[in-house]
Amino acid sequence: MSVSKSDLIKQLKLIYPNLLKKDLLKVFNIFLDEVKIALKNNERVELRGWGIFYQKTQKERNSRNPKTGERVYTPEKKNINFKMSKELFKKINEE
Template identity: 65%
Template sequence: MAIVKSKLLKQLSNNYPNFLKRDLEKFTNIILEEIKKALKRGERVELRGFGIFSTNIQKARISRNPKTGEKVNTPEKKTIHFKMSKDLFKKLNNNEE
């Protein structure tokens, strides 16, 4: 089951009833936009205790269409790489909370 932004906002509003829902939504949108902008600039985003987001450049290459077998030129593109923190790794694998 994936977590979507609406469920995240609902959980935040339950945990922090003193904040208005629209303020929590603005806060969440600002954080996500800043992460997107930093990755677009090629910067690394580190969230302590969670992980690191960075971009990798995938080189241009000649790939193959699996349906027809035809060769296709694939241009260079950026991909996102995520490396989880040791704390998150331990929590996932040792069932800690």
């Protein structure tokens, strides 16, 4: 099962019934935008008890197309990585 943005907003609406849905959506979008901006500026985003998002640069390289065997140049690119906290790890793995 996956969780969508609208599902999260519905859960927030249940927890905070006195807030309007549009206000919850606005706050959630601001949160996501700030995370995007921080990651774009190569800053790490730490959410205590949950984990850390950080940017990692993959070096440029010469790779190979597995289907044809042809050499292909792969330019440098940036990836977003996530490292979960010990707390989240324990919660996910407890049964």
